[in-house]
Amino acid sequence: MMRFDRNHLRYAAAAAGLILLGGAFGLGLSRLGSDRAGPAATVSGDREVLYWYDPMVPDQRFDRPGKSPYMDMDLVPRYADEASDTGAGVRIDPALIQSLGARFATVRSGTLEGDVAATAVVDFNARDVAIVQARAAGFVERVYDRAPGDVIRAGAPLADLLVPGWGGAQLEYLALRRTGDAALTAAARQRLILLGMPESLVAAVERSGRPRTTVTVSSPIGGAIRTLGVRAGMSVPAGMTLAEINGLSTVWLNAAIPEAMAGRLRVGRTVEVTLAAFPGERMTGRLIALLPEVAGDSRTVTARIEMANRGARLRPGMYGQIVFGGESGTALLVPSEAVIRTGRRTLVMLALEGGRYQPAEVRVGREAGGQTQILAGLNEGERVVASGQFLLDSEASLSGVEARSLDQAAAASRPAADGPVVHRASGRVQATAEGTITLAHGPVPALRWPAMTMTFRLPETVGQGVSIGDQVDFTFEAADGEPTVRSLTRKAAAR
Numbered sequence: 001m002m003r004f005d006r007n008h009l010r011y012a013a014a015a016a017g018l019i020l021l022g023g024a025f026g027l028g029l030s031r032l033g034s035d036r037a038g039p040a041a042t043v044s045g046d047r048e049v050l051y052w053y054d055p056m057v058p059d060q061r062f063d064r065p066g067k068s069p070y071m072d073m074d075l076v077p078r079y080a081d082e083a084s085d086t087g088a089g090v091r092i093d094p095a096l097i098q099s100l101g102a103r104f105a106t107v108r109s110g111t112l113e114g115d116v117a118a119t120a121v122v123d124f125n126a127r128d129v130a131i132v133q134a135r136a137a138g139f140v141e142r143v144y145d146r147a148p149g150d151v152i153r154a155g156a157p158l159a160d161l162l163v164p165g166w167g168g169a170q171l172e173y174l175a176l177r178r179t180g181d182a183a184l185t186a187a188a189r190q191r192l193i194l195l196g197m198p199e200s201l202v203a204a205v206e207r208s209g210r211p212r213t214t215v216t217v218s219s220p221i222g223g224a225i226r227t228l229g230v231r232a233g234m235s236v237p238a239g240m241t242l243a244e245i246n247g248l249s250t251v252w253l254n255a256a257i258p259e260a261m262a263g264r265l266r267v268g269r270t271v272e273v274t275l276a277a278f279p280g281e282r283m284t285g286r287l288i289a290l291l292p293e294v295a296g297d298s299r300t301v302t303a304r305i306e307m308a309n310r311g312a313r314l315r316p317g318m319y320g321q322i323v324f325g326g327e328s329g330t331a332l333l334v335p336s337e338a339v340i341r342t343g344r345r346t347l348v349m350l351a352l353e354g355g356r357y358q359p360a361e362v363r364v365g366r367e368a369g370g371q372t373q374i375l376a377g378l379n380e381g382e383r384v385v386a387s388g389q390f391l392l393d394s395e396a397s398l399s400g401v402e403a404r405s406l407d408q409a410a411a412a413s414r415p416a417a418d419g420p421v422v423h424r425a426s427g428r429v430q431a432t433a434e435g436t437i438t439l440a441h442g443p444v445p446a447l448r449w450p451a452m453t454m455t456f457r458l459p460e461t462v463g464q465g466v467s468i469g470d471q472v473d474f475t476f477e478a479a480d481g482e483p484t485v486r487s488l489t490r491k492a493a494a495r
Contacts, residue, residue, distance in 0.1 A: 049077040094355055102388035104351055107378045109424055110333045120255035122318040128247030130221045134236045135196025138163035143232050146225060154222040158243050159230045162214050169195055170211035223247040248312045253285060255322050256300040265324060271305050275320035330426045331373040338386045339372050347403060349385040359403035375443055377409045422475050422486060429470045456485045463488040
């Protein structure tokens with residue numbers, strides 16, 4: 001009896017071992033089958049994974065984790081609860097945001113500097129040019145030691161020309177002059193002028209009573225010789241250009257202005273100039289033209305500034321910096337690096353509550369100091385992604401998230417029912433009257449107002465000491481269609 005029980009126990013232990021081995025083998029098959037079943041069957045912790053992807057190539061999907069074939073980084077899981085979530089925007093794993101090194105910025109009201117700075121190069125004033133030509137065919141007898149680049153005064157001699165054809169006309173004039181016939185003498189004298197003789201040469205013939213066929217060609221203005229086309233002994237036909245003289249009393253500065261800033265410039269404005277040749281010395285010029293062509297490679301407009309050249313110190317080719325003084329104003333600002341320009345529209349990536357992100361369409365204004373003005377599409381206090389936003393925008397596109405439109409952003413900024421909203425702006429006082437003030441102000445993004453001139457209601461306690469022409473910062477309410485100024489502060493005088 002005892003022996004039977006022991007054999008029975010041995011058989012039972014062997015059967016249990018087989019059962020355990022079969023269970024382990026079955027579990028392995030189960031796992032292998034799960035791996036082959038596809039991404040929808042994969043579970044990570046308590047969350048179901050749909051697929052894995054590389055954040056740098058988000059449109060490529062993988063059915064199991066591992067290293068990315070594109071970048072030296074691990075694939076990131078896309079969870080089922082993220083795809084089925086119905087909240088606004090797309091939800092991104094905070095760990096992924098941290099690994100991307102994303103930075104955030106808050107939309108704020110601030111002052112955007114109005115100055116426009118650019119590089120400039122000194123050039124000749126192309127309107128101050130004299131062309132010296134031969135008035136008659138002849139020969140060059142002498143050249144007065146001139147060369148291109150020489151700076152000469154007005155009246156400086158350039159060359160002596162021998163004109164044989166003038167001799168006969170001068171003898172005829174002298175003969176008629178001796179007859180005393182005033183009419184014939186005047187006609188003969190006029191003929192000399194029409195042949196190209198200068199008045200000074202005719203007067204010399206009258207004084208000496210002898211013909212003079214040699215004339216000295218001189219410069220009509222002072223300046224630099226740009227070209228000199230005569231040498232001793234050469235023959236010259238009538239109308240040949242002997243020299244080109246460029247005046248130096250004024251010079252031009254050609255400045256490359258970015259296309260986005262060219263619209264802020266007006267002809268006639270004063271410009272501050274600093275040249276590398278005269279460090280620490282500030283000069284002034286006047287904007288006389290914005291050339292009608294944009295450089296295709298640099299997307300810049302050439303601004304032409306005219307400057308007085310006292311003492312002929314300014315030489316073409318000198319390099320300098322120019323600053324167009326402008327008015328600073330209050331604007332809604334975001335970092336320029338947060339703006340995504342797609343070519344069809346301009347976007348920023350909003351950081352919403354709960355780790356969600358949504359693209360938002362914006363209309364931008366000017367840019368200065370690393371800040372971009374927002375004219376529409378954002379409200380003060382909202383958070384935007386300042387770095388890493390391109391990857392988040394790609395993820396939102398893959399998830400089918402629509403960008404917030406300008407109209408939706410304007411609706412979100414409308415005042416609540418408990419009271420009016422106070423807006424900020426900057427402008428110039430144009431007129432004042434009892435109970436009103438007229439201001440030429442900048443854009444008001446929250447109301448989608450462009451820059452314009454309009455009249456506001458003005459309480460008696462506001463705006464004391466403000467005069468016409470003052471630059472001011474002010475706040476106002478736009479309730480009931482009658483904007484009312486609530487505060488008015490005069491700004492310091494612009495330089």
